[in-house]
Structure formats: structure tokens, C-alpha cells
Amino acid sequence: MILALVEHDEGTPEELSLEGVAMARELATAEGDSLEVVAVGDEADALGEALGEHGVEAVHCVAHDRLEGETYAPDAWAESVAQLADDCGATAITGPGTDRGRDVLARVGTKLDAPLATDCLGVEVADDGAYELRRNRWGGSLIEHARLEGNRKLLTAAEHEFSSEPAASAVEATVSAFEPDLEDDDLAVRVDRVEAGDEEGISLGEARVVVGGGRGVGSAADYDQLEELAELLGGTVGASRAAVNEGWRPHDDQVGQTGAKISPDIYIACGISGAVQHMVGCKGADSLLAINTDPEAAIIQKADWAVIGDLHEVVPALNDALREAD
Template identity: 35%
Template sequence: MSTIWTLAEIEGGELKGITHELLTAARSLADASGSLKVGIVALGHEIGGLVPQLGSLGADIVALADAPSLANAPADVVARVVGPFLQGQQARTVLLGHTATGKDIAGRLAVRLDCGVIADATELAVEGGKIVATRSIFGGGMWSRAVAAGNGAVVTVRPRAVTPAPGQPSRSSETLTISVADGSTTRRVETLELKQETSTTVSLGDAEVVVAGGRGMGGADKFGPVETLARTLGAAVGASRAVVDSGWRPHKEQIGQTGRTVSPKLYVALGISGAIQHLVGMRTSGTIIAINSDAEAPIMKVANVAAVGDVHEIVPALVAELSRQGVGAGA
């Protein structure tokens, strides 16, 4: 029986949310096919304690590569260790997150497996015995459906495209040990220091709610309503490229084709027109609320809730009302 493989992302000894999403996606493909198993490779140091959790989240097989030299392993080391193992398993489908880590590993792993890469899948399905990935292309203007030709594919899955299924603590899994060959963990670049960015705000990648501001805010010094609403909702702050290019906000907050792709449960767009290059970075959000003075702005057509008016009037009133209802820090 063949296996859909995934790769765990681990940080500080804990599974990152994308791992849960990948296992949910792989599990539903395996269940739909009726003939596939789900395997996950976990790589790091002293990570054996994660095995029961990986099993409960849907893995039939947990393959562990555990060694001191694998702590915080860079992408080339991951590919060198995982590649031969997956080759031995005759892996045909490997799901990675479309995250900084997953994107870094995908190409290297595909070369080792001599297979293709399907990037940024937002939906996966089994059709006629094949795994079909749906992804957005041409800056989000079109959707394409792709299947692996030849030897299979490494597929990167967009974070939050899959709703994680609840774990089943009674599920058990088979554990395999990946042997770590001499020299396979040699690093070409040594990381001297890892520093967590100190931020008082929620990070965009993890945020369930994003409040983003555009040129319609009117200036760097007029971004207060974006920050206040974000604080009230426990949200991350995002921005359009026009705002970043003007130097009002840092590039790490830019959402869109040349910025971050986000898919939060709630996306609030303040004074953003909704150019296609912006939409491609946020259109898969669960609920979209747009506040714009122009009822005809493109963002209003993709919004679930569209309010026409001045952000500087609507947002303070909204924050006051939320506060009155007991929502947020100011409540």
C-alpha cells in the first residue's frame, strides 16, 4: 500500500499549526482513496515525545530522524537526510507547508526524488486514483488544477487552506527510525544565533484575524485606527504595497503578490482598493470585511461585508461599539 508523506514543522519542541493542517489534508486524501496510508517525517533533536500526537492527528507511520546534529537543521540538511529515506519508501506524494521552511525544502527534495513541485495548493482531492491540486496562478487571476506527471510531486499547501480536524487520541501509529548517514548533517552555513523578533503585536503568519490598511488611511501618522482595531480584535496588522512603498509600514506587513500570503478567519481591509496583486495574498480568507469610501472599489466585490464611508469615521465608532460590548483591550 503506498503512502502520502508529509513533513512536520517543529519549533521549540512543539508542532507548528501547519503540521496539523498537512496531516488533516493527507488523512482526508488517504481516506478518500481507500488505499493510501499517511506517513510523516519528523526531524530534530529529542522529538520522540511528539510521536503519540502525530499519530492522533492522523499519521499511520511516524518516521523519526532524531540526532543532536539535526536540531534547527537547515533545508539542505533536511533534504539530504529525508530524501534517501523517502526514495527508499518510493514516495510519490509529499505534502509540505507553503511556508518559509516548506518552500525552502520543496525544490531540494524534488530534485532528490526526481519528481515535480506543485506550489501553493489551496485544495487537494483524489480523482480517478490521482491526487489533484488546485492552485492560484497569474497573480490570482486564474486557478489551475494540476496532477503529478511521471514520478509524483512535492506539493506545498497554503497555510490555513485546510481546517485542522480534531485529533483522535486513541489512534496509534507505526514508528520508523531514519538512519542519519555520516556526513549527511554537515552544514554549509552555520547559524550563529537565532533571535526571536520582539513584537507586541500578533505575527501575520499565525494570525486568525488580520486588519490591513491601504493608501486610503492617508499617511504613516494616520495608521492609528488600523492599530487600534487590530489591538481590539487581537489581530495582526497588514498593509498594501502602496503603503509599504510609501514607507508608512515595514515590508514584513505587506500582503499580496510581492508580500505575504495570508488566509485568516477574518480579514479587515481599511482603505485598500483591492488590486489583483493584493487580492492574491488574501482572497482565501474566511470572512472579508472592507471599509472604503468608494462603493465601486474591487475589494468591495470580494468582501462578505462592505461598508462605504470614511475609515477615520467608521473605525473609531466600530472600536467604541466593540468596547461597549466588552470586546478588546479597551473594554
């Protein structure tokens, strides 16, 4: 059996978790195995119908009074997954490409003495049962080809590398409660309160259009023209690390290895040089338009389209054209 860890928002599976389920589904199909998921949190029992559309045959809802509400206790989550894997005989456990997914599976690997491969781009099952995989290394600047061996294997999916679309054939997923045996030590570290940030509008992770600004924007005030362009296109604004370090934009706006990973329909990069760390964050974009005065900038080589010019002239012209076309 292939077991997938799923994060959810009050019974609605998160997109990155569905990507992890897609990777698990590929493994289950290749091995002729069943696909089941484990979920923690309130209303996990509402996941059955949605996950059945993704080929999931069973949903195991972790039920424990000390994990109710928004409590996140990484060791308790890991202990729950490990106990369930033993009870169900899971041969592989997958997780989403999120901080929490990587955190939990790393702890599960320690508890089960099982190998873990993170940020997987693709996985195939070899004749001897090992997994042959490709995965991101060095922030995505290098792709590693590796073998994952062991009686039980753990993997997390790289962000936006697997489709979150439903399976070709839906199934009716069963839903059952799983009550783990937890000790006080399992809950010694926990998040028991989440406070909403002051972010407004469309988030970077959900935006279909992202307008990014780098050091070439020049100042915090000059982001007004990028804000206008994003608004006209129904998108949101991002920033490079350099712009964040200058204090022009908050860290929540940062796109890159140490910021957000985005996958919009189009990313418009204004005054951004295209450092490797930044490209890691925007490589999921379907299309990239770069606006830069330097024709030799690294981002120009990666772009689908490029405008060689001053963004302070190009962006206002774009804004004027969009307003006239509206």
C-alpha cells in the same frame, strides 16, 4: 506509503504542517495506503501523540548531530527526506505551504528526479494512478487544473486550504529515529542561528481579527486609530504593500503575495483598493469588511460587507461604539 514533511516547534506541530498532513491523509485514504511523517529538529520524538490524532501511523525523526538545535540546512533536510522515502518506499511526499516546505521539496524532487506540484488546493487520485489537482498560479489570481504523473509524486499544500483539525479517528503513532548519511556538501548552506524579531502582540498569522490599512490611511500617525480598533477587537494591524512602501508600517505587517497570508475570522480593510496581490494574502479570511470612499474599488466587490465612507470618520465612530458597548 504517503510521507508528509512536518515542521514543529519543540515537539508541537505547526498549523500549516497539519494542513499538509490533512492533504496527505486524503491521499492515503484514497489509495488505501499508510500515512507517515518525517520531522527534523530537537524534540521531534514528542510528535507521536499529537500526530496520531491526525491519523499518522508513524513518525520518523531525523537524527544527526549536525542537525541539532535550530540548524536548518535545506540540502541536508532534502537528502534526509529523499533517503527515507527510498528506504520506506514512499509513493508520494507532501509538505506544508511554507517557504521551508517548498524549499525542501523542490530539492527532494531534484534528488529523486520526481515531479513537484506546489500550492495545491485539492487533489484526487485518478483511475490510472495519476493525481488530478487544482493549484494556485500567478499568486492565486488563477487556478490551474493539472495532472501529476510519476512513480513518486511531490506536493505542497496551499496555505489555509486544508483543515488542520484532527482526523475523525485517531491512531497510535509509532516513533522511530532515522539517521541519514550526510556529506559536508549537504551542510554547506545552513541557518545556524535564529534571532527573535521585535514583533509584539498577536502575530498576523495567528490573529482572529486583522485591521488592515492601505494608502487611504494617509500617514503613519493615522494608523493610531486602526491600532485602537484592533486592540478593542483583540486583534492586530496589517498593511498593504503601498503603505509599507511609503514607510508607514514595517514589512512584517504587510498582507499580500509578498507579505503575510492571513486567515482571521474577520479582516477589516481600511483605505485599501484591493489589488490582486493584496487579495492573495487575505483570501483566507472568513469574512471581509471593507471601508473605502470609492464604491467602485476592487475590494468592495470582494467584501462581505462594505462601508462607503471616509475611514477617518468611520473608524473613530467604530472605536467609540466599541468602547461604549464594553
